[in-house]
Amino acid sequence: MKNILIPTDFSENAWNAIKYALQMFNDEKCTFYFLNTYTPALVSSRFMAASFEGGVLSNAASMLSENGLKEILVKVEDLGPNRKHTYKTISSFSLLVDEVMDTVANYDIDLVVMGTKGATGLEEVFMGSNTVRIIKTVKDCPILAIPNTYEFTRPKEIAFATNFNRFYTKSELKPLVDMAASLGAVVRIVYVQYEIKALSELQQFNLSMLRKYLKDVEHYVHTVSELNSVSKTLEKFSEELGIHLLALLNFQHSYLERLTREPVVSRLAFHSKTPLFVIPELSMATQSRSKSQDEFTFSN
Template sequence: MRNVLLPTDFSENAWNATKYAIELFKDEECVFHLLNTYTPAIVSSRFMATNVGHVQESAVRDNSERGLEELVAMIKKHYNYPKHNYKTISSFSLLVDEIKDIVESVGIDIIITGTKGASGLDEVFMGSNTVRIIKSVKNCPVLAIPQYFDYVSPTEIAFATDFNRFYSLSELQPIIDLAKAFKAVIRIVHVQYEIKALTEIQMFNLNMLRKYLNEVEHYVHTVSELNSVSKTLDVFTKELDIHLLAMLNYQHSYMEKMTREAVVKRMAFHTQIPLLVIPELGMNMPAKSSMNRKNAVMD
């Protein structure tokens, strides 16, 4: 039983991510946890009656709960997958804080969220909420779905890495599970500023990576950097018609480099394809396959 967390603000962007998640796991037993958080605006006036704040919070809570009920109804209207169950969570809380609590308490396997460019310049390539989730959640993969991306079965998956870090099986398991489920090809892409031979450490890590991926079809692609990592990966994914891009998120990783790149360089990578960001789990976490989770809670 897979536990999937779907944060929603009832926007078209969030609905698109919800549709993607349902299609992605249509053949799996899943519990989708639909989360909406709300924080009523604080009314500040010394002449305001003391119960106004409570009334306002109650109204916002009612809107949140009603929105979640309508969302479940809309899902059931468009999709009829018997292995799927839905739970709703309406919470007076900050989004990232609530997500972290739910990941721990429920045992979430993956967070799937929509991406939308922020209005400001900072973090424009994915949207500030998505980036905050990726930076804050340290024990659960995050799959970010572009605002206008139509679902395509991910039979071509790119895994971007520089081979400078040892991988644990627990970190690679989400990619392996997807590849097996969709009989996908994994294309390991290594971006180099200038093409040169791998070091001994890089070769060792590459060989370990191939060992972990021995049950799925995979290839290694070394490409020259074009202006920036994000631009290079954008070109690579378009040329090879990649359906999903996966990265590990750790210090000095491609993911970290992309979040630090100048805004002008990141613009080209503005939410082109789904991006799976896997946190740094290390060697102490057991590999968690989607097939052996039994702690889901259903209605």
Template sequence: MQKILIPTDFSENAWNAIDYAMQLFRNKKCTFYLLNTYTPVIPSSRFMAKMIDGVRIVDAVRNSSEEGLQKTVDRIKSKFRNTKHSFETFSSFNLLVEEVKDLVDQHKIDLVITGTKGASGIDEVFMGSNTVRIIKSIKKCPVLAIPQHFDFITPTEIAFATDFNRFYTASELNPLLELANMFQATIRIVHVQYGIKALSELQQFNLNMLRRYLNGTEHYVHTVSELHSVSQTLEMFSEELDIHLLALLNYQHSYMEKMTREPIVKRTAFHTQIPLLVIPELGMDGTSNKPEEKEKEKAVSR
């Protein structure tokens, strides 16, 4: 995780995500890419103003974006004074999600960190529409969503939610292991069941392989009964065990997909009270995980 992209709209919500990132990676040499996107209204009528004090609207908005990014970098350097961190800024006339995807590809970004809305955004989606769009669109690196009012806590307790129905590749587990190793954290594998029952043969195999990957990292397996919804169950689990970060893999039929599809009334209890690390579905080489790649990895692991 040496190249980290942080979108910002210059709000305190976005600053909180930046603040968290600076503290999370305080002992690691890395480059932060700060992104601000803007989409000014282009006048299409002779009755609409094209200029503001002699400056074209598009130019004025771009200048404001570039100045905002420079002020953000200055604020970071003034507060943290970390010589291990370097910064690049990007001001783009583009839609946020499209620009994030482009920068991830162009600069081989290792991690995207974004702020999330609080409870006020619950009528849209449970983490804010932009955050969910980024999570659904980014397929090549993890996304770390930081709650609006979350104060940094060193993540020594990390939960990894899984149903064991899927084989995990090393590239998918690397972000989780890297964070755990950085902070000597305990990983708590949490399996949410609708009615407690024994694991199937496939689930047991996937659990055994997961534990092999985690060999050398302190970890425990927790099986919990579903309470009303997956999101509420994970919320309660995180509170009871004082979890500092929740990790999920995002694939078809995963917990992450279920939570984004839950009716709003079911997920009101879960608006990312703690940081959420969402890992995309990857193959052995870090690319989109195709069936044939999965079979190859199974054969190698046996």
């Protein structure tokens, strides 16, 4: 049984993420937690239910949140019954990131699924600010970020971006390996270089270990030149090879960190057109969880 958390602000963007998750895990026993948070207007955001001016939360805000979650359940049931799925709702007077962290810990969440949507004009960003904050903050379980207009396609091509400078543990890569194996997907390891040059001895060793972990799934290694930014390069790579899912490990100085720090105006913005699978770095906190990453698997 998987426990999957899906934050929602009742937008089409969030609903698209819900539909993706339901289809992705259609054949698995899952409990889906639909979360909506509400706060005073001063700190409300696109992932929080509406509140009123003056910073005083009224009962109406709570009712709006609870009624919105009830409507989500109705819409889910309208998609068709699934005996393998159980649905629960959480309405909370809290900041989104704080509530997501608490829910992950308290409900033994295996995966957080979120919709992504960049801002407009000069504020265009790689992903919506709330999604970025959650990716940076939540370290105990993987996060699946779904672009707002993306229509579900069962992943058959998965790209894993790395520079081979870091040694990955088997446990860290298990979510990726399990997903690829269960879906029969090809893993394309992609290395984005500012300038093409031979791998160092350390990089060669890390690559050999990565291939060892992926020995039971079809995989290939691609080295590509950076185009203005890492994010733009990965976007182009995904388009040309028909990638259905882009996987990244979230650790200090990783590609993911560079993506969320890239200048907006001076470099081309990365409009995420491909679902992003963010795998957390294995830490002492992660190891202490009663349900480790070793238990997070994908099956048909």
